[in-house]
Amino acid sequence: MLNKKQLDDIESLQQRCEQEDFTLKLNWETLRSRNGVMKNDFFHYVGVKLVGFLGLYDFGNKVEMCGMVHPDFRRQGVFTDLMDEALRTALQRDYKLIILNTPAQSHSGQGFMKQLPCEFSFSEYQMKWSNMELDNYEDVVVRPSNRDDAETEIQLDVHCFKFSEKEARDYYQRVQYEDTLKTMMIEKDGRAVGKIRVDHSGGEAWIYGFAIFPEYQGKGLGRKVLKKIVAEQRQLGYDIFLEVEATNDYALRLYESCGFKTIQRQDYYQYKKLEG
Template identity: 50%
Template sequence: MLTRKQLEEIKGLQAVCEEAGGFKLKLNWDMLASRPQGRKDDFLHYEEGRLIGFIGLYGFGNKVELCGMVDPAFRRKGIFSRLLNEAVAVAEKRGARQILLNAPAGSESARAFLNHVPNRYFMTEYQMKWNGTSSPASEGVTLRPSTDGDHELEARLEVECFGFTEEEADSFNKELRAISNEDFYIIESEGKPVGKMRVDHLDGEAWIYGFAVLPHYQGRGIGRKALSAIIAKEDQKGYPLFLEVEAKNAHALRLYESVGFKSYHAQDYYEYI
Protein backbone atom coordinates (compact mmCIF):
# COMPACT_ATOMS: atom_id res chain seq x y z
CA MET A 1 0.00 0.00 0.00
CA LEU A 2 1.48 3.34 -1.03
CA THR A 3 1.70 6.18 1.47
CA ARG A 4 0.44 9.67 0.67
CA LYS A 5 4.06 10.83 0.45
CA GLN A 6 4.91 8.08 -2.05
CA LEU A 7 1.88 8.95 -4.18
CA GLU A 8 2.98 12.58 -4.26
CA GLU A 9 6.51 11.52 -5.23
CA ILE A 10 5.21 9.33 -8.05
CA LYS A 11 3.02 12.15 -9.34
CA GLY A 12 5.99 14.52 -9.26
CA LEU A 13 8.22 12.08 -11.13
CA GLN A 14 5.45 11.53 -13.69
CA ALA A 15 5.27 15.27 -14.35
CA VAL A 16 9.04 15.47 -14.89
CA CYS A 17 9.06 12.52 -17.32
CA GLU A 18 6.02 13.67 -19.28
CA GLU A 19 7.34 17.19 -19.69
CA ALA A 20 10.74 15.93 -20.87
CA GLY A 21 9.29 13.33 -23.25
CA GLY A 22 6.20 15.10 -24.55
CA PHE A 23 3.94 12.12 -23.80
CA LYS A 24 1.35 10.92 -21.28
CA LEU A 25 1.97 7.92 -19.02
CA LYS A 26 -0.86 5.61 -18.03
CA LEU A 27 -0.28 4.97 -14.33
CA ASN A 28 -3.85 3.97 -13.40
CA TRP A 29 -4.13 6.42 -10.53
CA ASP A 30 -7.40 4.94 -9.36
CA MET A 31 -5.57 1.69 -8.66
CA LEU A 32 -2.45 3.34 -7.21
CA ALA A 33 -4.58 5.19 -4.68
CA SER A 34 -6.33 2.02 -3.46
CA ARG A 35 -3.66 -0.66 -3.30
CA PRO A 36 -4.52 -3.57 -0.98
CA GLN A 37 -2.41 -3.94 2.14
CA GLY A 38 0.17 -6.70 2.35
CA ARG A 39 0.79 -7.09 -1.39
CA LYS A 40 3.70 -5.66 -3.34
CA ASP A 41 2.44 -4.01 -6.51
CA ASP A 42 4.79 -1.03 -6.70
CA PHE A 43 8.53 -0.88 -7.17
CA LEU A 44 10.41 2.30 -6.31
CA HIS A 45 14.05 3.38 -6.61
CA TYR A 46 15.47 6.24 -4.55
CA GLU A 47 18.78 8.04 -4.67
CA GLU A 48 19.73 10.39 -1.84
CA GLY A 49 16.14 10.34 -0.63
CA ARG A 50 14.67 11.30 -4.00
CA LEU A 51 12.39 9.05 -6.07
CA ILE A 52 14.18 8.35 -9.34
CA GLY A 53 12.41 5.29 -10.76
CA PHE A 54 9.02 3.62 -10.48
CA ILE A 55 7.11 0.68 -11.94
CA GLY A 56 3.51 -0.18 -11.10
CA LEU A 57 2.04 -3.66 -11.47
CA TYR A 58 -1.65 -3.76 -12.37
CA GLY A 59 -3.53 -7.05 -12.28
CA PHE A 60 -6.57 -7.65 -14.47
CA GLY A 61 -7.48 -11.26 -13.80
CA ASN A 62 -5.72 -13.23 -16.52
CA LYS A 63 -3.06 -10.62 -17.25
CA VAL A 64 -0.72 -8.14 -15.63
CA GLU A 65 0.18 -4.73 -17.01
CA LEU A 66 3.41 -2.94 -16.11
CA CYS A 67 4.03 0.76 -16.58
CA GLY A 68 6.79 2.92 -15.16
CA MET A 69 9.40 5.61 -15.59
CA VAL A 70 12.87 6.83 -14.66
CA ASP A 71 13.95 10.44 -14.22
CA PRO A 72 15.55 11.49 -17.56
CA ALA A 73 18.71 12.60 -15.74
CA PHE A 74 19.25 9.08 -14.36
CA ARG A 75 18.58 6.91 -17.40
CA ARG A 76 20.99 4.39 -18.93
CA LYS A 77 22.14 3.29 -15.49
CA GLY A 78 20.16 0.05 -15.36
CA ILE A 79 17.57 1.41 -12.91
CA PHE A 80 14.51 0.61 -15.01
CA SER A 81 15.87 -2.83 -15.94
CA ARG A 82 16.29 -3.74 -12.27
CA LEU A 83 12.79 -2.53 -11.42
CA LEU A 84 11.32 -4.40 -14.39
CA ASN A 85 13.07 -7.65 -13.46
CA GLU A 86 11.71 -7.37 -9.93
CA ALA A 87 8.16 -6.64 -11.14
CA VAL A 88 8.21 -9.47 -13.70
CA ALA A 89 9.41 -11.91 -11.04
CA VAL A 90 6.49 -10.96 -8.78
CA ALA A 91 4.00 -11.25 -11.66
CA GLU A 92 5.33 -14.69 -12.63
CA LYS A 93 5.21 -15.86 -9.01
CA ARG A 94 1.54 -14.92 -8.91
CA GLY A 95 0.92 -17.07 -11.97
CA ALA A 96 0.16 -14.31 -14.49
CA ARG A 97 -0.65 -15.86 -17.87
CA GLN A 98 0.27 -12.70 -19.75
CA ILE A 99 2.55 -9.77 -18.89
CA LEU A 100 2.06 -6.59 -20.90
CA LEU A 101 4.47 -3.66 -20.95
CA ASN A 102 2.64 -0.36 -21.41
CA ALA A 103 4.40 2.51 -23.20
CA PRO A 104 3.13 5.83 -24.58
CA ALA A 105 2.81 5.63 -28.36
CA GLY A 106 5.56 7.65 -29.96
CA SER A 107 7.87 7.63 -26.92
CA GLU A 108 11.43 7.38 -28.23
CA SER A 109 12.87 6.51 -24.82
CA ALA A 110 10.38 3.65 -24.38
CA ARG A 111 11.06 2.33 -27.87
CA ALA A 112 14.81 2.39 -27.24
CA PHE A 113 14.42 0.46 -24.01
CA LEU A 114 12.09 -2.11 -25.56
CA ASN A 115 14.75 -2.92 -28.16
CA HIS A 116 16.69 -4.59 -25.35
CA VAL A 117 13.78 -6.45 -23.73
CA PRO A 118 12.26 -9.74 -24.97
CA ASN A 119 8.84 -8.69 -26.22
CA ARG A 120 6.43 -8.60 -29.14
CA TYR A 121 3.94 -5.93 -30.08
CA PHE A 122 0.49 -6.81 -28.76
CA MET A 123 -1.92 -3.93 -29.40
CA THR A 124 -2.55 -0.20 -29.25
CA GLU A 125 -5.12 1.30 -26.91
CA TYR A 126 -6.78 4.67 -27.51
CA GLN A 127 -7.93 7.08 -24.83
CA MET A 128 -11.16 8.72 -25.95
CA LYS A 129 -13.07 11.77 -24.70
CA TRP A 130 -16.71 12.60 -25.26
CA ASN A 131 -16.87 15.71 -27.42
CA GLY A 132 -20.07 17.13 -25.96
CA THR A 133 -22.33 16.39 -28.92
CA SER A 134 -25.82 15.04 -28.37
CA SER A 135 -26.02 11.27 -28.20
CA PRO A 136 -28.77 8.90 -29.39
CA ALA A 137 -31.80 8.22 -27.22
CA SER A 138 -31.57 5.55 -24.52
CA GLU A 139 -35.20 4.39 -24.40
CA GLY A 140 -35.60 0.72 -23.52
CA VAL A 141 -32.25 0.52 -21.71
CA THR A 142 -31.66 1.52 -18.10
CA LEU A 143 -28.72 1.64 -15.70
CA ARG A 144 -29.07 0.66 -12.08
CA PRO A 145 -26.53 0.27 -9.27
CA SER A 146 -25.02 -3.20 -9.03
CA THR A 147 -25.87 -5.30 -5.96
CA ASP A 148 -24.36 -8.41 -4.38
CA GLY A 149 -26.90 -10.43 -6.34
CA ASP A 150 -25.30 -9.33 -9.61
CA HIS A 151 -21.93 -10.92 -8.90
CA GLU A 152 -22.66 -14.00 -11.01
CA LEU A 153 -23.63 -11.88 -14.02
CA GLU A 154 -20.57 -9.64 -13.64
CA ALA A 155 -18.27 -12.65 -13.48
CA ARG A 156 -19.98 -14.20 -16.52
CA LEU A 157 -19.42 -10.99 -18.48
CA GLU A 158 -15.70 -11.04 -17.61
CA VAL A 159 -15.52 -14.61 -18.93
CA GLU A 160 -17.55 -14.17 -22.11
CA CYS A 161 -16.38 -10.67 -23.07
CA PHE A 162 -12.85 -10.34 -21.68
CA GLY A 163 -11.46 -13.88 -21.73
CA PHE A 164 -11.15 -14.43 -17.98
CA THR A 165 -11.39 -17.89 -16.49
CA GLU A 166 -14.27 -18.35 -14.03
CA GLU A 167 -11.84 -18.38 -11.10
CA GLU A 168 -10.08 -15.23 -12.32
CA ALA A 169 -13.38 -13.43 -12.88
CA ASP A 170 -14.62 -14.29 -9.40
CA SER A 171 -11.39 -13.16 -7.75
CA PHE A 172 -11.08 -10.00 -9.85
CA ASN A 173 -14.60 -8.80 -9.12
CA LYS A 174 -14.37 -9.49 -5.38
CA GLU A 175 -11.08 -7.62 -5.10
CA LEU A 176 -12.36 -4.75 -7.22
CA ARG A 177 -15.37 -4.25 -4.97
CA ALA A 178 -13.21 -4.43 -1.86
CA ILE A 179 -10.76 -1.69 -2.85
CA SER A 180 -12.51 0.44 -5.47
CA ASN A 181 -14.49 3.65 -5.05
CA GLU A 182 -16.00 3.30 -8.54
CA ASP A 183 -19.72 3.31 -9.30
CA PHE A 184 -20.82 -0.15 -10.47
CA TYR A 185 -23.77 -0.32 -12.87
CA ILE A 186 -25.87 -3.09 -14.36
CA ILE A 187 -27.29 -2.53 -17.85
CA GLU A 188 -30.86 -3.69 -18.28
CA SER A 189 -32.76 -4.06 -21.54
CA GLU A 190 -36.53 -4.43 -21.30
CA GLY A 191 -36.08 -5.27 -17.62
CA LYS A 192 -33.43 -7.99 -18.16
CA PRO A 193 -29.87 -7.59 -16.82
CA VAL A 194 -27.60 -7.99 -19.86
CA GLY A 195 -24.45 -5.97 -19.25
CA LYS A 196 -22.33 -3.87 -16.93
CA MET A 197 -20.02 -0.90 -16.64
CA ARG A 198 -18.06 0.93 -13.98
CA VAL A 199 -17.49 4.67 -13.69
CA ASP A 200 -14.58 6.13 -11.76
CA HIS A 201 -14.39 9.79 -10.74
CA LEU A 202 -10.88 11.14 -10.36
CA ASP A 203 -9.53 14.69 -10.52
CA GLY A 204 -12.81 16.05 -11.85
CA GLU A 205 -13.08 13.48 -14.66
CA ALA A 206 -15.36 10.47 -15.19
CA TRP A 207 -13.86 7.31 -16.75
CA ILE A 208 -15.84 4.33 -18.05
CA TYR A 209 -14.34 0.89 -17.40
CA GLY A 210 -15.41 -2.73 -17.79
CA PHE A 211 -18.18 -1.92 -20.28
CA ALA A 212 -19.68 -5.16 -21.62
CA VAL A 213 -22.92 -6.64 -22.97
CA LEU A 214 -23.58 -10.38 -23.11
CA PRO A 215 -22.76 -11.71 -26.62
CA HIS A 216 -26.33 -12.97 -27.11
CA TYR A 217 -27.63 -9.39 -26.74
CA GLN A 218 -24.99 -7.63 -28.80
CA GLY A 219 -25.93 -6.08 -32.13
CA ARG A 220 -29.28 -4.79 -30.87
CA GLY A 221 -28.24 -1.23 -30.02
CA ILE A 222 -28.15 -1.91 -26.28
CA GLY A 223 -24.53 -0.82 -25.89
CA ARG A 224 -25.14 2.47 -27.69
CA LYS A 225 -28.19 3.23 -25.55
CA ALA A 226 -26.30 2.33 -22.35
CA LEU A 227 -23.50 4.71 -23.32
CA SER A 228 -26.06 7.41 -24.05
CA ALA A 229 -27.56 6.90 -20.59
CA ILE A 230 -24.24 7.24 -18.78
CA ILE A 231 -23.27 10.24 -20.92
CA ALA A 232 -26.46 12.01 -19.88
CA LYS A 233 -25.93 11.12 -16.22
CA GLU A 234 -22.32 12.27 -16.03
CA ASP A 235 -22.80 15.33 -18.22
CA GLN A 236 -25.62 16.50 -15.97
CA LYS A 237 -23.20 16.31 -13.03
CA GLY A 238 -20.64 18.34 -14.97
CA TYR A 239 -18.03 15.63 -15.54
CA PRO A 240 -16.03 15.36 -18.77
CA LEU A 241 -16.28 11.71 -19.83
CA PHE A 242 -13.45 9.42 -20.93
CA LEU A 243 -12.86 5.77 -21.81
CA GLU A 244 -10.26 3.45 -23.34
CA VAL A 245 -10.55 1.03 -26.24
CA GLU A 246 -8.24 -1.36 -28.07
CA ALA A 247 -7.52 -0.25 -31.63
CA LYS A 248 -7.98 -3.82 -32.90
CA ASN A 249 -11.56 -3.79 -31.60
CA ALA A 250 -12.94 -1.88 -34.60
CA HIS A 251 -16.57 -2.55 -33.62
CA ALA A 252 -16.11 -0.97 -30.19
CA LEU A 253 -14.23 1.96 -31.70
CA ARG A 254 -17.09 2.69 -34.09
CA LEU A 255 -19.62 2.31 -31.28
CA TYR A 256 -17.91 4.91 -29.13
CA GLU A 257 -17.44 7.26 -32.06
CA SER A 258 -21.15 6.98 -32.87
CA VAL A 259 -22.06 8.57 -29.51
CA GLY A 260 -19.50 11.34 -29.72
CA PHE A 261 -16.23 9.96 -28.33
CA LYS A 262 -13.02 11.05 -30.09
CA SER A 263 -9.50 9.64 -29.74
CA TYR A 264 -6.88 12.00 -28.31
CA HIS A 265 -4.03 9.77 -27.09
CA ALA A 266 -2.65 6.26 -27.57
CA GLN A 267 -0.74 3.69 -25.54
CA ASP A 268 1.17 0.78 -27.05
CA TYR A 269 1.27 -2.61 -25.33
CA TYR A 270 4.04 -5.18 -25.75
CA GLU A 271 3.82 -8.75 -24.51
CA TYR A 272 6.81 -9.73 -22.38
CA ILE A 273 8.19 -13.07 -23.62
Protein backbone atom coordinates (compact mmCIF):
# COMPACT_ATOMS: atom_id res chain seq x y z
CA MET A 1 0.00 0.00 0.00
CA LEU A 2 1.39 3.39 -0.98
CA ASN A 3 1.59 5.96 1.81
CA LYS A 4 0.69 9.64 1.51
CA LYS A 5 4.31 10.77 1.04
CA GLN A 6 4.87 8.30 -1.79
CA LEU A 7 1.67 9.40 -3.54
CA ASP A 8 2.61 13.07 -3.09
CA ASP A 9 6.10 12.39 -4.45
CA ILE A 10 4.70 10.59 -7.51
CA GLU A 11 2.30 13.44 -8.18
CA SER A 12 5.05 16.07 -7.89
CA LEU A 13 7.32 14.14 -10.25
CA GLN A 14 4.49 13.68 -12.74
CA GLN A 15 3.75 17.41 -12.72
CA ARG A 16 7.41 18.17 -13.42
CA CYS A 17 7.64 15.65 -16.27
CA GLU A 18 4.40 16.85 -17.84
CA GLN A 19 5.79 20.35 -18.22
CA GLU A 20 7.26 18.95 -21.44
CA ASP A 21 3.77 19.02 -23.00
CA PHE A 22 2.64 15.41 -22.72
CA THR A 23 0.45 13.47 -20.32
CA LEU A 24 1.57 10.34 -18.48
CA LYS A 25 -0.95 7.57 -17.89
CA LEU A 26 -0.22 6.54 -14.30
CA ASN A 27 -3.67 5.11 -13.47
CA TRP A 28 -4.19 7.10 -10.31
CA GLU A 29 -7.34 5.23 -9.31
CA THR A 30 -5.19 2.09 -9.11
CA LEU A 31 -2.25 3.76 -7.34
CA ARG A 32 -4.56 5.07 -4.61
CA SER A 33 -6.14 1.65 -4.08
CA ARG A 34 -3.00 -0.53 -3.93
CA ASN A 35 -3.52 -3.26 -1.32
CA GLY A 36 0.17 -3.94 -0.66
CA VAL A 37 -0.09 -7.70 -1.28
CA MET A 38 2.37 -7.61 -4.20
CA LYS A 39 5.11 -5.13 -5.08
CA ASN A 40 3.89 -3.16 -8.08
CA ASP A 41 5.63 0.19 -7.59
CA PHE A 42 9.32 0.94 -8.02
CA PHE A 43 11.02 4.11 -6.77
CA HIS A 44 14.39 5.80 -7.25
CA TYR A 45 15.23 8.48 -4.71
CA VAL A 46 18.22 10.80 -4.60
CA GLY A 47 18.30 11.83 -0.98
CA VAL A 48 14.69 12.66 -0.17
CA LYS A 49 13.86 13.60 -3.77
CA LEU A 50 11.96 11.12 -5.96
CA VAL A 51 13.56 11.24 -9.41
CA GLY A 52 12.25 8.02 -10.95
CA PHE A 53 9.10 5.92 -10.72
CA LEU A 54 7.61 2.94 -12.53
CA GLY A 55 4.27 1.25 -11.84
CA LEU A 56 2.90 -2.17 -12.80
CA TYR A 57 -0.82 -2.45 -13.52
CA ASP A 58 -2.19 -5.98 -13.40
CA PHE A 59 -5.05 -7.08 -15.67
CA GLY A 60 -5.30 -10.82 -15.10
CA ASN A 61 -2.76 -12.48 -17.40
CA LYS A 62 -1.58 -9.10 -18.73
CA VAL A 63 0.47 -6.38 -17.08
CA GLU A 64 0.99 -2.80 -18.23
CA MET A 65 3.97 -0.63 -17.25
CA CYS A 66 4.33 3.12 -17.21
CA GLY A 67 7.00 5.26 -15.58
CA MET A 68 8.96 8.49 -15.62
CA VAL A 69 12.29 10.10 -14.73
CA HIS A 70 12.91 13.71 -13.71
CA PRO A 71 14.41 15.58 -16.72
CA ASP A 72 17.53 16.51 -14.72
CA PHE A 73 18.31 12.84 -13.99
CA ARG A 74 17.85 11.27 -17.41
CA ARG A 75 20.63 9.40 -19.23
CA GLN A 76 22.02 8.29 -15.87
CA GLY A 77 20.59 4.75 -15.89
CA VAL A 78 17.71 5.55 -13.54
CA PHE A 79 14.93 4.24 -15.75
CA THR A 80 17.02 1.28 -16.91
CA ASP A 81 17.38 0.16 -13.28
CA LEU A 82 13.67 0.63 -12.63
CA MET A 83 12.74 -1.26 -15.80
CA ASP A 84 15.12 -4.12 -15.04
CA GLU A 85 13.58 -4.62 -11.59
CA ALA A 86 10.01 -4.32 -12.89
CA LEU A 87 10.64 -6.75 -15.76
CA ARG A 88 12.19 -9.31 -13.38
CA THR A 89 9.07 -9.06 -11.24
CA ALA A 90 6.72 -9.39 -14.23
CA LEU A 91 8.63 -12.35 -15.68
CA GLN A 92 8.59 -14.15 -12.32
CA ARG A 93 4.79 -13.82 -12.26
CA ASP A 94 4.67 -15.31 -15.78
CA TYR A 95 2.24 -12.85 -17.33
CA LYS A 96 0.97 -13.79 -20.77
CA LEU A 97 1.51 -10.24 -22.04
CA ILE A 98 3.81 -7.45 -20.88
CA ILE A 99 2.78 -4.08 -22.31
CA LEU A 100 4.88 -0.91 -22.06
CA ASN A 101 3.19 2.48 -22.29
CA THR A 102 4.68 5.85 -23.27
CA PRO A 103 3.14 9.13 -24.44
CA ALA A 104 3.46 9.59 -28.20
CA GLN A 105 4.86 13.11 -27.61
CA SER A 106 7.59 11.93 -25.20
CA HIS A 107 10.87 11.87 -27.15
CA SER A 108 12.72 10.27 -24.24
CA GLY A 109 10.05 7.60 -23.80
CA GLN A 110 9.92 6.74 -27.48
CA GLY A 111 13.71 6.64 -27.61
CA PHE A 112 13.86 4.26 -24.66
CA MET A 113 11.40 1.87 -26.33
CA LYS A 114 13.75 1.56 -29.31
CA GLN A 115 16.40 0.15 -26.96
CA LEU A 116 14.14 -2.64 -25.70
CA PRO A 117 13.10 -5.96 -27.30
CA CYS A 118 9.56 -4.80 -27.96
CA GLU A 119 7.27 -4.01 -30.88
CA PHE A 120 4.53 -1.43 -31.37
CA SER A 121 1.09 -2.82 -30.54
CA PHE A 122 -1.51 -0.04 -30.67
CA SER A 123 -2.28 3.59 -29.83
CA GLU A 124 -4.82 4.88 -27.37
CA TYR A 125 -6.35 8.33 -27.67
CA GLN A 126 -7.38 10.52 -24.74
CA MET A 127 -10.31 12.70 -25.73
CA LYS A 128 -11.99 15.67 -24.03
CA TRP A 129 -15.60 16.68 -24.48
CA SER A 130 -16.21 20.14 -25.90
CA ASN A 131 -19.55 21.85 -25.41
CA MET A 132 -22.17 20.87 -27.95
CA GLU A 133 -25.93 20.46 -27.89
CA LEU A 134 -27.05 17.02 -26.74
CA ASP A 135 -30.49 15.62 -27.46
CA ASN A 136 -32.41 12.42 -28.22
CA TYR A 137 -31.18 10.41 -25.23
CA GLU A 138 -34.11 10.68 -22.83
CA ASP A 139 -35.54 7.20 -23.53
CA VAL A 140 -32.35 5.25 -22.77
CA VAL A 141 -32.17 3.33 -19.45
CA VAL A 142 -28.92 3.50 -17.48
CA ARG A 143 -28.79 2.43 -13.82
CA PRO A 144 -26.13 1.75 -11.14
CA SER A 145 -24.55 -1.70 -11.23
CA ASN A 146 -25.13 -4.14 -8.38
CA ARG A 147 -23.77 -7.55 -7.38
CA ASP A 148 -26.39 -9.31 -9.51
CA ASP A 149 -24.76 -7.73 -12.58
CA ALA A 150 -21.37 -9.35 -11.95
CA GLU A 151 -21.67 -12.07 -14.61
CA THR A 152 -23.01 -9.61 -17.19
CA GLU A 153 -20.07 -7.24 -16.58
CA ILE A 154 -17.62 -10.12 -16.91
CA GLN A 155 -19.15 -11.39 -20.16
CA LEU A 156 -19.17 -7.88 -21.62
CA ASP A 157 -15.40 -7.69 -21.08
CA VAL A 158 -15.00 -11.12 -22.68
CA HIS A 159 -17.14 -10.37 -25.75
CA CYS A 160 -16.26 -6.70 -26.28
CA PHE A 161 -12.66 -6.36 -25.06
CA LYS A 162 -11.39 -9.89 -25.82
CA PHE A 163 -10.53 -10.61 -22.17
CA SER A 164 -10.13 -14.26 -21.23
CA GLU A 165 -12.62 -15.51 -18.63
CA LYS A 166 -9.93 -15.39 -15.94
CA GLU A 167 -8.80 -11.89 -16.94
CA ALA A 168 -12.38 -10.62 -16.89
CA ARG A 169 -13.12 -12.15 -13.48
CA ASP A 170 -9.88 -10.88 -11.97
CA TYR A 171 -10.51 -7.41 -13.38
CA TYR A 172 -14.07 -7.35 -12.05
CA GLN A 173 -12.81 -8.14 -8.55
CA ARG A 174 -10.14 -5.45 -8.76
CA VAL A 175 -12.44 -2.60 -9.80
CA GLN A 176 -14.70 -3.29 -6.82
CA TYR A 177 -12.03 -1.67 -4.63
CA GLU A 178 -11.65 1.51 -6.68
CA ASP A 179 -13.63 4.03 -4.66
CA THR A 180 -13.75 6.74 -7.33
CA LEU A 181 -15.08 4.40 -10.03
CA LYS A 182 -18.83 4.04 -10.66
CA THR A 183 -20.21 1.36 -12.98
CA MET A 184 -23.54 1.88 -14.75
CA MET A 185 -25.55 -0.82 -16.55
CA ILE A 186 -27.28 -0.17 -19.87
CA GLU A 187 -30.70 -1.77 -20.27
CA LYS A 188 -32.77 -2.63 -23.32
CA ASP A 189 -36.27 -4.15 -22.97
CA GLY A 190 -35.62 -4.83 -19.29
CA ARG A 191 -32.33 -6.67 -19.85
CA ALA A 192 -28.82 -5.46 -19.03
CA VAL A 193 -27.02 -5.39 -22.39
CA GLY A 194 -24.07 -3.09 -21.71
CA LYS A 195 -22.03 -1.13 -19.18
CA ILE A 196 -20.18 2.13 -18.85
CA ARG A 197 -17.85 3.25 -16.06
CA VAL A 198 -17.16 6.78 -14.85
CA ASP A 199 -14.16 7.61 -12.67
CA HIS A 200 -14.08 10.86 -10.71
CA SER A 201 -10.49 11.85 -9.94
CA GLY A 202 -8.93 15.27 -9.61
CA GLY A 203 -12.15 17.11 -10.37
CA GLU A 204 -12.55 15.33 -13.73
CA ALA A 205 -14.89 12.65 -15.04
CA TRP A 206 -13.25 9.87 -17.10
CA ILE A 207 -15.36 7.40 -19.06
CA TYR A 208 -14.04 3.82 -19.19
CA GLY A 209 -15.12 0.32 -20.11
CA PHE A 210 -17.97 1.35 -22.44
CA ALA A 211 -19.32 -1.91 -23.84
CA ILE A 212 -22.53 -3.20 -25.40
CA PHE A 213 -23.12 -6.80 -26.43
CA PRO A 214 -22.46 -7.22 -30.19
CA GLU A 215 -26.08 -8.09 -31.03
CA TYR A 216 -27.21 -4.70 -29.66
CA GLN A 217 -24.55 -2.64 -31.42
CA GLY A 218 -25.12 -0.52 -34.52
CA LYS A 219 -28.64 0.49 -33.52
CA GLY A 220 -27.98 3.89 -31.98
CA LEU A 221 -28.04 2.69 -28.37
CA GLY A 222 -24.39 3.52 -27.69
CA ARG A 223 -24.75 7.09 -28.95
CA LYS A 224 -27.78 7.70 -26.72
CA VAL A 225 -26.01 6.25 -23.68
CA LEU A 226 -22.93 8.37 -24.25
CA LYS A 227 -25.02 11.52 -24.62
CA LYS A 228 -26.91 10.73 -21.42
CA ILE A 229 -23.74 10.14 -19.38
CA VAL A 230 -22.08 13.28 -20.76
CA ALA A 231 -25.17 15.37 -20.02
CA GLU A 232 -25.25 14.09 -16.42
CA GLN A 233 -21.55 14.74 -15.84
CA ARG A 234 -21.78 18.20 -17.39
CA GLN A 235 -24.69 19.04 -15.06
CA LEU A 236 -22.50 17.98 -12.13
CA GLY A 237 -19.83 20.43 -13.31
CA TYR A 238 -17.12 18.00 -14.42
CA ASP A 239 -14.72 18.28 -17.33
CA ILE A 240 -15.33 15.04 -19.23
CA PHE A 241 -12.68 12.77 -20.76
CA LEU A 242 -12.46 9.28 -22.22
CA GLU A 243 -10.00 6.86 -23.82
CA VAL A 244 -10.32 4.79 -26.99
CA GLU A 245 -7.96 2.52 -28.93
CA ALA A 246 -7.18 3.68 -32.45
CA THR A 247 -7.98 0.19 -33.74
CA ASN A 248 -11.62 0.80 -32.87
CA ASP A 249 -12.59 3.19 -35.68
CA TYR A 250 -16.32 2.91 -35.00
CA ALA A 251 -15.88 4.00 -31.37
CA LEU A 252 -13.61 6.87 -32.41
CA ARG A 253 -16.24 8.19 -34.82
CA LEU A 254 -18.97 7.73 -32.23
CA TYR A 255 -17.13 9.81 -29.65
CA GLU A 256 -16.26 12.52 -32.17
CA SER A 257 -19.91 12.77 -33.22
CA CYS A 258 -20.85 13.40 -29.56
CA GLY A 259 -18.39 16.28 -29.16
CA PHE A 260 -15.13 14.62 -28.06
CA LYS A 261 -11.81 15.82 -29.46
CA THR A 262 -8.38 14.15 -29.21
CA ILE A 263 -5.96 15.83 -26.78
CA GLN A 264 -3.27 13.17 -26.22
CA ARG A 265 -2.08 9.85 -27.60
CA GLN A 266 -0.50 6.98 -25.70
CA ASP A 267 1.55 4.35 -27.57
CA TYR A 268 1.67 0.76 -26.34
CA TYR A 269 4.48 -1.70 -27.05
CA GLN A 270 4.51 -5.45 -26.44
CA TYR A 271 7.63 -6.72 -24.67
CA LYS A 272 9.15 -9.75 -26.39
CA LYS A 273 10.40 -12.23 -23.84
CA LEU A 274 13.95 -13.35 -24.53
CA GLU A 275 14.82 -17.04 -24.56
CA GLY A 276 17.34 -18.42 -22.12
